[in-house]
Amino acid sequence: MQIYLPIAELSVDVFLLLGLGAGIGFLSGMFGVGGGFLMTPLLIFIGIPPAIAVATQANNVIASSVSGCFSHWSRGNVDFKMGGILLAGGFAGSTIGVALFALLRDLGQIDLVINLSYVVLLGTVGVLMLLEGTRALLRRRRKVGPGKLHAHTWLHGLPLKTRFRRSRLYISALLPFAIGFGVGVLSAIMGVGGAFILVPLMIYLLGMPTAMVVGTSLFQIIFVSANVTFLQATQNQTVDVVLALLLIVGGVVGAQFGGRVGAKLPGDTLRLLLGVLILGVALRLSLELVVRPEDLYSLGIPG
Amino acid sequence: MSPAVRPSARALVVCLLVAVGVTVPARATGLVADLSSHLVAITSGFAGADVLLFGAVDGPGDVVVVVRGPERDQPVLRKSNVAGIWMNTARMTFERVPSFYYVAATRPLEEIAGEPVLRANQFGVERLPIAAPAARAGGRAAEEWRAALIRNKRREGLYVGEPRHVTLLGQRLFRASVHLPANVPTGLYRAETYLLRDGQIVSAQTTPLSISKLGLEADLYAFAHERPAAYGVIAVLAALVAGWLAHLAFRRS
Numbered sequence: 001m002q003i004y005l006p007i008a009e010l011s012v013d014v015f016l017l018l019g020l021g022a023g024i025g026f027l028s029g030m031f032g033v034g035g036g037f038l039m040t041p042l043l044i045f046i047g048i049p050p051a052i053a054v055a056t057q058a059n060n061v062i063a064s065s066v067s068g069c070f071s072h073w074s075r076g077n078v079d080f081k082m083g084g085i086l087l088a089g090g091f092a093g094s095t096i097g098v099a100l101f102a103l104l105r106d107l108g109q110i111d112l113v114i115n116l117s118y119v120v121l122l123g124t125v126g127v128l129m130l131l132e133g134t135r136a137l138l139r140r141r142r143k144v145g146p147g148k149l150h151a152h153t154w155l156h157g158l159p160l161k162t163r164f165r166r167s168r169l170y171i172s173a174l175l176p177f178a179i180g181f182g183v184g185v186l187s188a189i190m191g192v193g194g195a196f197i198l199v200p201l202m203i204y205l206l207g208m209p210t211a212m213v214v215g216t217s218l219f220q221i222i223f224v225s226a227n228v229t230f231l232q233a234t235q236n237q238t239v240d241v242v243l244a245l246l247l248i249v250g251g252v253v254g255a256q257f258g259g260r261v262g263a264k265l266p267g268d269t270l271r272l273l274l275g276v277l278i279l280g281v282a283l284r285l286s287l288e289l290v291v292r293p294e295d296l297y298s299l300g301i302p303g
Numbered sequence: 304m305s306p307a308v309r310p311s312a313r314a315l316v317v318c319l320l321v322a323v324g325v326t327v328p329a330r331a332t333g334l335v336a337d338l339s340s341h342l343v344a345i346t347s348g349f350a351g352a353d354v355l356l357f358g359a360v361d362g363p364g365d366v367v368v369v370v371r372g373p374e375r376d377q378p379v380l381r382k383s384n385v386a387g388i389w390m391n392t393a394r395m396t397f398e399r400v401p402s403f404y405y406v407a408a409t410r411p412l413e414e415i416a417g418e419p420v421l422r423a424n425q426f427g428v429e430r431l432p433i434a435a436p437a438a439r440a441g442g443r444a445a446e447e448w449r450a451a452l453i454r455n456k457r458r459e460g461l462y463v464g465e466p467r468h469v470t471l472l473g474q475r476l477f478r479a480s481v482h483l484p485a486n487v488p489t490g491l492y493r494a495e496t497y498l499l500r501d502g503q504i505v506s507a508q509t510t511p512l513s514i515s516k517l518g519l520e521a522d523l524y525a526f527a528h529e530r531p532a533a534y535g536v537i538a539v540l541a542a543l544v545a546g547w548l549a550h551l552a553f554r555r556s
Contacts, residue, residue: 002350004485006520007527011350011485059542066546067553108380112390226539233535237527241538242347248542252549289388297451299459300378300394302402302488 007240008052014246016046021250028064028251029258030265031274034221036061036192039247041118041281050111052240054101054191055232059244061193061225064251065218072215079166079212083219085173086180086198090224093184098231101189105236108300115285117190122282125196129275136268167208167216175206180220188228193221196278333361334506336496341510343483344517351485354512357478360498364505365408365415366469367426367497368479370512372403372461373490379452395435395448402488403461404428407468407479416502424497424504428453428464460484489514 002011020042028035036057043053072078104110158172179201183194198217202208208216233239262270336358343352356368377400381393408415412426422430433452435445456462461484469479481494492512497504516524527534 002348002485004345004347004349004520006516006523009486011348059538062539062542063546063549066543067549070547070550071553108378108391108394112388116388222543226543229539229542230532230535233527233538234531237531239527239535239538241523241534241541244538244542245545248545248549252545252552255549256553291389292384293382293389295451295454295458296382297448297455298380298382298391299452299455300380300396302375302377302400 005240005243008048017246018250021247022254025251025254026258029255030262034193034195040191050114052238055238056240056243057191058225058228059239060247063248065221069218077211077215078219079216082164083216085176086220087223089177089180090184093181094188094224094228097185097188102235119282119286122278126275126279129271133272133275167212184224187224334498334508335359336508338510343514346518352483354481359476363474364498364500366477367408368469369495370405370481371401371493372488374399375402400433405463405481407465409469409471411466415499428462
């Protein structure tokens with residue numbers, strides 16, 4: 001059954017979209033990630049214009065982050081002070097990101113930038129996860145304990161030191177602000193919540209307790225993606241609510257089942273699988289960049 | 304014939320002429336044409352549509368049917384390889400390009416009329432008056448850009464040339480089925496029907512065709528473009544509520 005997407009101005013099979021939402025929802029439930037980094041490329045593969053895929057996915061991310069954040073909040077696993085500073089950076093970053101998006105779109109380079117950002121980021125994260133996953137597997141066999149948790153570097157010498165009670169940290173507020181800013185820019189350009197970058201940075205760079213990380217990052221992501229959605233809607237008119245709604249419905253159902261399967265698999269195996277998946281998407285996207293296109297010419301958006 | 308009968312016969316003829324005159328434009332002698340529908344509505348189930356163009360001619364001849372979409376400025380982008388990556392490096396904007404063009408005829412166009420007639424009436428995708436701005440490109444480069452525009456439009460199903468696609472029934476009735484793909488641009492279209500004899504146009508008729516979004520789709524599109532801030536707020540709120548509902552559903556199970 002075809003449905004016409006009013007903003008994308010094309011018709012797509014309803015069940016394809018619901019299935020896509022459910023599939024990504026399943027994976028996100030299983031791996032505990034938002035899944036935006038998989039959804040946006042897939043939307044582009046099925047023919048949704050990249051600009052609309054990115055903006056609509058930001059809308060979709062709000063829904064999945066809200067439901068996730070609520071359950072972490074009820075367990076007291078959200079550091080609002082840390083989240084607030086990340087958020088301030090995120091707001092600034094995503095606002096600049098959306099403006100950059102509009103500029104690149106006018107220049108006709110937005111598709112390239114979206115594609116390149118995905119290849120670089122997914123490639124890096126995928127390789128790191130694979131390395132980390134294999135190392136963890138080996139470590140489990142050799143029974144070697146983990147390394148030191150808090151290494152002191154120049155990052156701890158930055159000004160504006162602030163105490164974060166919930167996370168039991170005393171670090172410069174500039175650090176979470178900068179992280180929030182960077183992820184905010186990416187969130188606007190790539191249509192992702194950015195948890196897959198935010199979470200490792202919060203664990204390894206800030207040294208936050210793992211239990212706090214997921215809830216706090218979700219808290220920040222809700223507001224940053226709300227900001228991205230609003231700005232994309234006002235500046236670029238690229239948010240397709242019909243598309244977003246279909247993806248949300250599929251995603252909610254899929255995440256239910258994914259969560260159950262994920263709970264049964266060991267963490268190391270999960271991380272390895274996720275790493276393979278991320279690398280696969282990165283490879284598929286990089287092919288589009290390096291293989292000579294069938295037609296060197298393409299049509300821009302008519303004025 | 305008695306003179307008493309004549310006035311009533313004349314009245315009948317006048318009546319018939321008036322009745323015919325309502326449906327036939329005065330200048331289109333020898334040709335009547337109409338569309339199966341003058342409004343194509345793009346609604347939530349829209350996956351393309353077929354519009355039937357049909358009519359009658361008063362004798363043998365060739366029929367050419369042209370359907371044109373609204374004119375727009377169309378940019379074309381060209382990729383080239385920069386450091387191993389294919390990226391858009393050049394851009395050319397063609398002004399006032401038909402967003403949709405369909406041509407069909409009873410025979411291949413070249414057999415129906417000579418090149419000057421075909422060109423003057425823009426019969427055939429290749430004869431559309433599309434030209435790159437002279438200041439930007441000339442000669443072979445201009446031709447390449449133009450060919451690229453037409454090739455891409457064809458690939459999207461928005462430029463269609465189908466010789467022999469107009470079928471004649473008993474030398475009098477004709478019909479042609481015009482396919483509008485799902486990505487058809489909205490706006491006011493023009494369906495032109497021409498009757499040609501001995502390579503010359505003897506009759507022509509133009510029928511308007513409106514393609515527009517209707518219902519929820521139209522409202523959403525208009526809302527998103529006319530009141531983007533309100534649209535953005537509603538999109539965010541809808542997602543928040545959906546996420547909250549999902550949370551409630553999760554908690555119960």
